[in-house]
Amino acid sequence: MTKKTDLLDEAGVDTRLAHLGSDPFAFHGFVNPPIYRGSTVLFPDAEVLESEDQQYTYGTHGTPTTDALCTAINALEGSAGTVLVPSGLAAVTVAFLAYLSAGDHALVVDSVYGPSRRFCNRTLKRFGIEVDYYDPQIGAGIEALFKPNTKLVHLESPGSNTFEIQDVPAISEVAHRHGAVVTMDNTWATPLYFRPLDHGVDVSIHAVTKYPAGHSDILMGAISANEANWKALERINLYLGLSASPEDSYLVLRGLRTMGIRLEHHRKSALTLAEWLEGHEQVARVLHPALPSFPGHDLWKRDFKGSSGIFSFVLKANGKDRFLATASAFLDALRIFGLGYSWGGYESLALRVNLTDRTITKVPEEGPVIRLQVGLENVEDLQADIERGFAAAKAV
Numbered sequence: 504m505t506k507k508t509d510l511l512d513e514a515g516v517d518t519r520l521a522h523l524g525s526d527p528f529a530f531h532g533f534v535n536p537p538i539y540r541g542s543t544v545l546f547p548d549a550e551v552l553e554s555e556d557q558q559y560t561y562g563t564h565g566t567p568t569t570d571a572l573c574t575a576i577n578a579l580e581g582s583a584g585t586v587l588v589p590s591g592l593a594a595v596t597v598a599f600l601a602y603l604s605a606g607d608h609a610l611v612v613d614s615v616y617g618p619s620r621r622f623c624n625r626t627l628k629r630f631g632i633e634v635d636y637y638d639p640q641i642g643a644g645i646e647a648l649f650k651p652n653t654k655l656v657h658l659e660s661p662g663s664n665t666f667e668i669q670d671v672p673a674i675s676e677v678a679h680r681h682g683a684v685v686t687m688d689n690t691w692a693t694p695l696y697f698r699p700l701d702h703g704v705d706v707s708i709h710a711v712t713k714y715p716a717g718h719s720d721i722l723m724g725a726i727s728a729n730e731a732n733w734k735a736l737e738r739i740n741l742y743l744g745l746s747a748s749p750e751d752s753y754l755v756l757r758g759l760r761t762m763g764i765r766l767e768h769h770r771k772s773a774l775t776l777a778e779w780l781e782g783h784e785q786v787a788r789v790l791h792p793a794l795p796s797f798p799g800h801d802l803w804k805r806d807f808k809g810s811s812g813i814f815s816f817v818l819k820a821n822g823k824d825r826f827l828a829t830a831s832a833f834l835d836a837l838r839i840f841g842l843g844y845s846w847g848g849y850e851s852l853a854l855r856v857n858l859t860d861r862t863i864t865k866v867p868e869e870g871p872v873i874r875l876q877v878g879l880e881n882v883e884d885l886q887a888d889i890e891r892g893f894a895a896a897k898a899v
């Protein structure tokens with residue numbers, strides 16, 4: 504008889520999300536894995552203690568709960584192995600530490616998540632690792648930036664806050680020819696809408712804080728590597744002593760079960776709002792890769808299966824000196840959108856984006872950039888809320 508795990512390889516995405524990482528009969532038939540708390544794991548005798556030849560050996564090396572989540576993520580990513588770390592930012596920094604050493608050079612996309620850039624500029628630099636930033640739209644032209652010591656290329660597509668789309672296969676091909684590892688922050692798309700390893704990336708990075716957790720109550724990162732790069736990743740995680748809590752791992756696994764239907768709702772509502780905003784008289788530009796007007800839309804269409812719930816727009820303002828006041832008036836008038844960082848949760852959020860750290864990309868100059876995280880509320884209510892913001896912004 505065909506095994507369930509084999510069927511799941513071919514099944515639809517929601518079927519996979521409902522069953523991946525699940526092994527009820529290993530746990531007396533209970534549908535969900537138990538939460539294994541623990542540092543110490545006992546060995547049955549001195550011989551096994553010496554050899555450590557058993558599946559679990561110590562809390563930081565994994566538990567059945569964290570393994571259930573890693574199994575599900577590996578199946579979604581197509582990866583050889585996954586490590587869980589305490590935040591999405593840690594997922595980026597641990598990946599860099601896995602593949603970079605003193606004297607190396609790394610190429611990092613200019614539209615990278617701000618704190619990832621801070622780690623490069625402050626910490627990697629201190630360790631004697633040189634980082635150059637590149638234009639997200641550079642494509643195969645990245646070849647000109649390679650040095651003999653370039654060991655890692657980091658992508659984030661779409662980019663943080665401005666959502667530029669990268670030519671992932673073209674950049675990966677060049678990087679591999681130069682012997683560099685390709686890492687990618689894939690948090691925006693999740694493996695449902697983009698599978699980095701299928702497009703040439705070696706290591707896929709996620710803030711599972713966002714859509715997998717889905718409820719704004721967990722911080723966690725996941726790093727998933729292909730066969731060639733898995734051992735180095737597993738090793739650095741062990742050496743750094745990082746692990747994810749069993750409660751949080753349980754809750755992320757629970758979040759994964761509904762991620763497909765949540766994402767579909769986020770996708771639809773965000774696109775509805777983006778299309779409406781594009782025609783709004785107080786909007787200069789909408790930065791959403793699924794809009795045909797967006798530069799990079801063709802690449803998005805070629806590579807991605809969907810778009811998620813976070814995008815930005817450029818709010819018109821009367822003169823540069825009123826950018827901040829106009830943005831603040833807009834934000835302060837919102838009642839359903841909360842003002843806050845993060846995204847991927849069930850509730851909508853808005854903020855003004857600060858792009859002052861960019862060194863290569865040309866950022867929008869027509870007005871302040873407002874980022875919207877579109878949650879699971881009814882889209883008409885969100886639209887009415889945004890109208891409140893526009894009315895207040897008009898008065899500035």
Ligand SMILES: Cc1ncc(COP(=O)(O)O)c(C=O)c1O
Pocket residue numbers: 590591592593616659663688690691709710711712722723724845846
């Ligand atoms: C693209 C991206 N990567 C990584 C992170 C970091 O995730 P965490 O908040 O779990 O550290 C974020 C957080 O906003 C993000 O937007």
